[in-house]
Amino acid sequence: MTGNGYTSAEMMAVAAARRLTNGTVCFVGIGLPSRAANLARATHAPECVLIYESGTIGAKPRHLPLSIGDGELAETADAVVSVPEIFGYWLQGGRIDVGFLSAAQIDRFGNLNSTVIGDYSAPKVRLPGGGGAPEIAASCRETLVMLEHTPRAFVERLDFVTTVGYGDGPGARERYGLTGRGVTAVITDLCVLEPDAATCELTLTALHPGVSADDVRGATGWPLRAAEQVDVGAAPSADELGALRALKTFDGRNGG
Amino acid sequence: MAEVVSLSEAVAELVHDGDTVALEGFTHLIPHAAGHELIRRGARDLTLVRLTPDVIYDQMIGMGCASRLIFSWGGNPGVGSLHRFRDAVEHGWPVPLAIEEHSHAGMAAAYVAGAANLPFGVLRGYTGTDLPAHTPSASWIDCPFTGERLAAVEALRPDVGIIHAQRADGAGNVQLWGISGVQKETVLASARSIATVEEIVPELTPMHGAVILPGWAVTAVAVAPGGAHPSYAHGYYDRDNDFYQRWDAISRDRDRFQAWMTRHVLETAGVEEYRASLVEAATA
Numbered sequence: 001m002t003g004n005g006y007t008s009a010e011m012m013a014v015a016a017a018r019r020l021t022n023g024t025v026c027f028v029g030i031g032l033p034s035r036a037a038n039l040a041r042a043t044h045a046p047e048c049v050l051i052y053e054s055g056t057i058g059a060k061p062r063h064l065p066l067s068i069g070d071g072e073l074a075e076t077a078d079a080v081v082s083v084p085e086i087f088g089y090w091l092q093g094g095r096i097d098v099g100f101l102s103a104a105q106i107d108r109f110g111n112l113n114s115t116v117i118g119d120y121s122a123p124k125v126r127l128p129g130g131g132g133a134p135e136i137a138a139s140c141r142e143t144l145v146m147l148e149h150t151p152r153a154f155v156e157r158l159d160f161v162t163t164v165g166y167g168d169g170p171g172a173r174e175r176y177g178l179t180g181r182g183v184t185a186v187i188t189d190l191c192v193l194e195p196d197a198a199t200c201e202l203t204l205t206a207l208h209p210g211v212s213a214d215d216v217r218g219a220t221g222w223p224l225r226a227a228e229q230v231d232v233g234a235a236p237s238a239d240e241l242g243a244l245r246a247l248k249t250f251d252g253r254n255g256g
Numbered sequence: 257m258a259e260v261v262s263l264s265e266a267v268a269e270l271v272h273d274g275d276t277v278a279l280e281g282f283t284h285l286i287p288h289a290a291g292h293e294l295i296r297r298g299a300r301d302l303t304l305v306r307l308t309p310d311v312i313y314d315q316m317i318g319m320g321c322a323s324r325l326i327f328s329w330g331g332n333p334g335v336g337s338l339h340r341f342r343d344a345v346e347h348g349w350p351v352p353l354a355i356e357e358h359s360h361a362g363m364a365a366a367y368v369a370g371a372a373n374l375p376f377g378v379l380r381g382y383t384g385t386d387l388p389a390h391t392p393s394a395s396w397i398d399c400p401f402t403g404e405r406l407a408a409v410e411a412l413r414p415d416v417g418i419i420h421a422q423r424a425d426g427a428g429n430v431q432l433w434g435i436s437g438v439q440k441e442t443v444l445a446s447a448r449s450i451a452t453v454e455e456i457v458p459e460l461t462p463m464h465g466a467v468i469l470p471g472w473a474v475t476a477v478a479v480a481p482g483g484a485h486p487s488y489a490h491g492y493y494d495r496d497n498d499f500y501q502r503w504d505a506i507s508r509d510r511d512r513f514q515a516w517m518t519r520h521v522l523e524t525a526g527v528e529e530y531r532a533s534l535v536e537a538a539t540a
Binding site for chain 1: 282283284307308327328329330331333334335337338341342345346357358359360361364365367368379380381382383384385386387390404405434435436437438440441465467488490494495497498500501
């Protein structure tokens with residue numbers, strides 16, 4: 001708790017959910033993104049179209065799924081398609097507005113690592129791998145990233161580039177032929193970072209209430225720049241908190 | 257025409273040590289019973305293929321069945337790491353595991369190419385990532401019409417494709433519905449195939465959104481009711497999410513893992529005894 005009656009994790013979920021406008025077609029990763037996307041659907045964006053990589057299009061789960069393929073996603077979907085179809089026709093075909101991802105590491109250009117910590121051939125920690133993320137970040141019109149703000153996650157140099165944000169800076173996405181705009185916001189438990197229009201470097205644009213720029217810099221592994229104007233985001237409203245806490249996990253526990 | 261046989265017969269006849277085997281299922285309809293049968297038979301040196309190796313591949317890897325894994329996401333969905341997979345990659349236990357890694361979109365394109373008898377699949381992907389430097393089966397091709405550079409992935413052509421489905425009829429026609437993943441592509445890309453099913457019915461009534469694999473496109477069909485557990489079979493039983501969460505602690509420790517596998521897989525004769533052993537353990 002921050003002393004204001006909500007946790008930093010709740011603030012992160014609410015700040016991320018606010019980024020999804022009603023009617024947005026959103027390719028959702030499991031975990032933090034799925035929670036925020038379902039919060040958006042429960043509050044200001046009831047028409048938000050959730051797509052999970054299991055091929056469930058327009059899923060309207062009553063509980064937060066544990067996996068991207070829980071039966072409830074299929075039962076409530078507008079359509080269920082195969083994996084080649086979801087990645088080929090729908091994602092690569094350019095039909096998705098927002099990709100919503102998480103990762104183990106992120107760098108200043110919004111590139112993501114979800115593959116290994118340490119050397120690839122002799123890893124300290126073998127992570128699950130890229131899954132859908134590389135092409136989600138390549139082909140969605142924009143990408144939102146959620147992760148906890150720690151120096152271990154916000155690093156100077158990724159151990160492995162699983163997913164490209166802005167590569168090595170301006171022009172990289174065009175050079176690589178990536179059709180989407182790239183990462184437009186990183187929402188953490190402390191703040192929101194957005195890419196600078198000229199340098200593509202992630203900069204501090206909004207602090208969550210009660211957090212200082214120094215707190216954020218202390219949790220970031222590169223010398224973080226701040227935008228000329230840094231906003232302070234609104235604290236979660238009673239409605240937002242109520243809806244978040246009403247989200248239930250698959251087994252009926254409180255998922256908020 | 258698919259032969260309707262027992263699961264142990266199907267596995268004994270169609271899967272050999274050293275084969276490339278794909279037991280597919282994208283969260284739904286994962287062929288756990290077939291994987292257990294391979295473990296009981298002491299399969300060795302397999303190249304395992306799957307987009308989302310989860311608990312059944314963790315079990316096969318931990319029991320030393322595999323020397324190589326071709327995959328795109330190896331985790332326990334919503335829970336965390338696959339500890340046996342990590343132990344094999346990080347420490348070579350119980351045997352070293354070579355890996356060949358793609359993205360989901362890349363694996364899907366590689367299966368589609370295999371099913372379509374093409375040498376490779378094409379996609380927009382991989383550019384700017386570190387994957388191609390470590391994955392010889394990912395490369396580049398220039399479009400002959402536009403000159404655009406695209407990713408090429410080598411076709412997947414497993415020796416054996418194994419899936420689980422809701423049901424089949426007596427002629428071995430297989431019907432599955434719900435989240436269908438890449439199961440159709442897996443069967444059609446593979447030289448031989450096994451479909452385990454919840455039940456054999458006299459007639460396959462049409463189901464909304466169903467995938468049908470005609471009996472003449474499948475090598476063997478075996479009845480294995482509950483054979484997807486802890487995954488699920490839409491319309492038959494739900495995903496056992498509690499089990500996936502419990503697996504984290506069971507698999508974290510080598511000794512506990514081996515004791516669990518001995519009791520619930522090696523010392524059970526098939527899916528029925530496996531399920532009974534889980535009930536017995538839960539009520540003990």
